[in-house]
Amino acid sequence: MKFIWGFVLASTLLFAQSIPNFKLTELNQKPAWLHQITKENELTIVSLVTLTCPYCLKEMKDYTRLSQKFGIKKVGFVALFLDNNPRMIQALIARDKITYPVLIAGSDMSKYFGIRGVPFTFILDSNNIIIEKIPGYVPIESMDEYITHYLNK
Numbered sequence: 001m002k003f004i005w006g007f008v009l010a011s012t013l014l015f016a017q018s019i020p021n022f023k024l025t026e027l028n029q030k031p032a033w034l035h036q037i038t039k040e041n042e043l044t045i046v047s048l049v050t051l052t053c054p055y056c057l058k059e060m061k062d063y064t065r066l067s068q069k070f071g072i073k074k075v076g077f078v079a080l081f082l083d084n085n086p087r088m089i090q091a092l093i094a095r096d097k098i099t100y101p102v103l104i105a106g107s108d109m110s111k112y113f114g115i116r117g118v119p120f121t122f123i124l125d126s127n128n129i130i131i132e133k134i135p136g137y138v139p140i141e142s143m144d145e146y147i148t149h150y151l152n153k
Helices: 002-014 034-038 054-073 086-096 108-113 140-152
Strands: 023-025 031-033 043-049 075-081 102-104 120-124 129-135
Touching: 023 102, 031 034, 034 043, 034 075, 043 054, 043 140, 054 075, 054 086, 054 140, 086 102, 120 140, 129 140
Parallel strands: 043 075, 075 102
Antiparallel strands: 023 031, 043 120, 120 129
16 A cells, blocks of 8 residues: 555656636636635535436535534535536535535646546645546545545655
């Protein structure tokens, strides 16, 4: 296991990439900027999701639980929808009691990174450097391990 984390750390340092300050849209149609949301966090978990993806919806519920656990440690969570349907997204937030920021990213972010499937998660450090890119659904236990690892390094 130490070898794997060492490899992850080494590859992250070699290929460190800053995430641009993407213009996003709040559900009330007001503009927002990604770096405004991430600026107070030691780590930020950014998840690209869609309304039609069952794994995205499960992951959002899991991240609500993790945001309650890690909120005091300045770990932020953000869901960025590739869909542009604020009414349906608001209904989902209310139904599933999502407690962290949810915004509309549109397809720009997925095109920028060449993402073809969702969910897709980025872990950002306090300088908005991508320290982890995770395609697909991340079980809550695994994300808990990622967060704990990066907080303790």
